[in-house]
Amino acid sequence: MTPVTASPTAPPAPPIAVEYPDSDGQPMAENTLQFEWITLIKENLDWLFAADPQVFVAGDLLWYPVEGNPKIRQAPDALVVFGRPKGYRGSYRQWQEDHLPPQVVFEILSPGNRPGEMSRKLLFYQQYGVEEYYLYDPDSNRLEGWIRQEGILDWIETVQDWVSPRLGIRFDPSADPLVIYRPDGEPFVSYGERSRQAEQERQRAEQESQRAEQERQRADRLAAKLRELGLDPEAL
Template identity: 95%
Template sequence: MTPVTASPTTPTAPTAPTAPPIAVEYPDSDGQPMAENTLQFEWITLIKENLDWLFAADPQVFVAGDLLWYPVEGNPKIRQAPDALVVFGRPKGYRGSYRQWQEDHLPPQVVFEILSPGNRPGEMSRKLLFYQQYGVEEYYLYDPDSNRLEGWIRQEGILDWIETVQDWVSPRLGIRFDPSADPLVIYRPDGEPFVSYGERSRQAEQERQRAEQESQRAEQESQRAEQERQRADRLAAKLRELGLDPEIL
């Protein structure tokens, strides 16, 4: 019988340790200024603040200005920072950036851009293509220097240019645009125009002063009525002293 010889065992090569995944950074700033001049800044804040006021009572409407939006996880180079954006279906609250995959995959439905002299046609065309590709439903572009408003609405999968923006009502926001006024006037659904924080504070102060004046007038009327009542009581008392019944006079 031939003896059975055991086959030599081939040693197993050690497994190389798996490198940990590289964390992807999504910066909260792109290093660009929010606005290039005071006029552009005023319009950005006017629109953002009024949208905040408009949806203040709805906890599921998120409004932001100049916030970096990252639509694609893992690719921080794909990003845009609209001058103002509105997201329906996402809670209010602090965000360093809007990372769409962390926001129930919801893109901003409405965005605004305010032109400045430094904006170039190519840059604005790229923004339009970005907003079309990543799901924006309404896009509004305003040039405060020329008082020119343009708008796009998503139809059949693309952002279609709005031919007539005069008295156009945003389907999502319910606001109405009047570019025939110079500068542009934007009206809330209740018919009140968008106003700056300073103007709103002035209006609130005027309302407070009117309310105070009404309160003072009411107090004065109350005092006059009380004085008349007291005079009538004194007269009635005097008549009774004279033996007369004031009720039958």
């Protein structure tokens, strides 16, 4: 009898690499007003936590909470992660970030946003661990907020003078447009406004320096005149 030869076992197929795109193909903003609010919040959060190397702030960055499933993703208009270092990221892949989700997210409404879309975002943020969620409509000046309590994102009944537990910032939606205050009481301002304030401070400092120099020169002239008269200015 001819012996039966077992066919060689085929080597296992290499695992298929999962791609996590850095872009979802959607624009960051639909209009200039939405863009201004996104950048205002993101830039001011950057300034607020500039001295803390373990607070990561980003705007319009794709967040992938589940390894192996790139279809589960969201790109908040602004997000803050406490406990993760600053630095470049093409996307926020949670399993590579000590499994920490963004604790705070912001969304700025645009005319193209639909109620169903925003409801899905709320459910996403609730499911994947967001602690604070703020939604602002600049067209109607309407601010809404949710805070995690007992495992769910609970709607904040009164956002007037609400202070974010994580960020320490305070909201004043009674102002039109919305004003957001830093913990030191200073309002959020745009980069342009901050640059203008810095220039004003520079000019004031320069004027004070010029006045001080003029006073010094005046004192030197007076001392020289006294010496011409035979007087010791130090003795007067």
